Amino acid sequence: QELHMEFDKVVVGDNPVIAAEEVWETFVSLTQKHVLPLDKEYSPPRLDPSGDTTFISMATYRDENCPNTLTEAFKHADKPEGLHVGLVEQNCYSNCRTGVQKDLSIGLAPPDVDCVKTFCEGEMGQYCNHLRILRINESESLGPAMARYFASKLWNGESYFMQIDAHMFFAEKWDMELKKMMTLAERPNPVITNYPPPQGGHWQRSIGLRMCE
Numbered sequence: 001q002e003l004h005m006e007f008d009k010v011v012v013g014d015n016p017v018i019a020a021e022e023v024w025e026t027f028v029s030l031t032q033k034h035v036l037p038l039d040k041e042y043s044p045p046r047l048d049p050s051g052d053t054t055f056i057s058m059a060t061y062r063d064e065n066c067p068n069t070l071t072e073a074f075k076h077a078d079k080p081e082g083l084h085v086g087l088v089e090q091n092c093y094s095n096c097r098t099g100v101q102k103d104l105s106i107g108l109a110p111p112d113v114d115c116v117k118t119f120c121e122g123e124m125g126q127y128c129n130h131l132r133i134l135r136i137n138e139s140e141s142l143g144p145a146m147a148r149y150f151a152s153k154l155w156n157g158e159s160y161f162m163q164i165d166a167h168m169f170f171a172e173k174w175d176m177e178l179k180k181m182m183t184l185a186e187r188p189n190p191v192i193t194n195y196p197p198p199q200g201g202h203w204q205r206s207i208g209l210r211m212c213e
Helices: 002-009 016-041 066-075 115-120 125-130 144-152 174-184
Strands: 054-061 083-091 131-137 160-164
Touching (some): 066 083, 083 125, 115 131, 144 160
C-alpha cells in the first residue's frame, strides 16, 4: 500500500524520462526498506534428498486459464505426487472492471475466476494440498517480476524448480522428459529454457521450438 501511495505522488509531466526515474527510485527505496530485510531473514529450506520432487513457480494475473494449467500439469505428469506448486494469484475479487476494450471503453466485470477453488473442485482435485498460495488484490499488483519473486519464496526444498506462466499446456510425462534433459546436460546446475508454441498446431510429440542448439 505504501508503494502505491508513493506512486500516486509521482506526477507524469512533459518529461516522461524524469517521471520514470522517480518511479524507479521510489520502487528501489521501498523495496530496500520493506523487502530486503525480510529476504535477509529468509532461510532457504533444505534440499529434498530424494531428487524426485518438482516445484512449479507460477504467477497469474486475472487469468481464466490458470485452473486448466494446474490441471494439465498434474494430469500429464509422470509422477504427479511429486509436484508442488507455488501460486501467486493476482485477481479482482469485488467491484471489478474490464481492461480496455477494442472501442477503448472500460466496463464492469464479474470477479475473476478463483484458480485454486476451480482446480480443487476439478478432475485433479486430489492434489489440492500440493498448492501453496499467496493471494494479492489485482489493484495492489507490482507486476510480473515481483509476483514471480514472491512465488519463488514458496519453494520448500523440492529437487527441481520450474517457472511457468498461468496459461500453459503440458506434454505427456513432461516431468520425466525434463529430468532426462537435465541429466543429458552434463552440468552441475543446468538451466533449461524454451519459448512455448502458441495454442493449437501439432506441438504434441514433436521436438518443439529451440532457443539454441
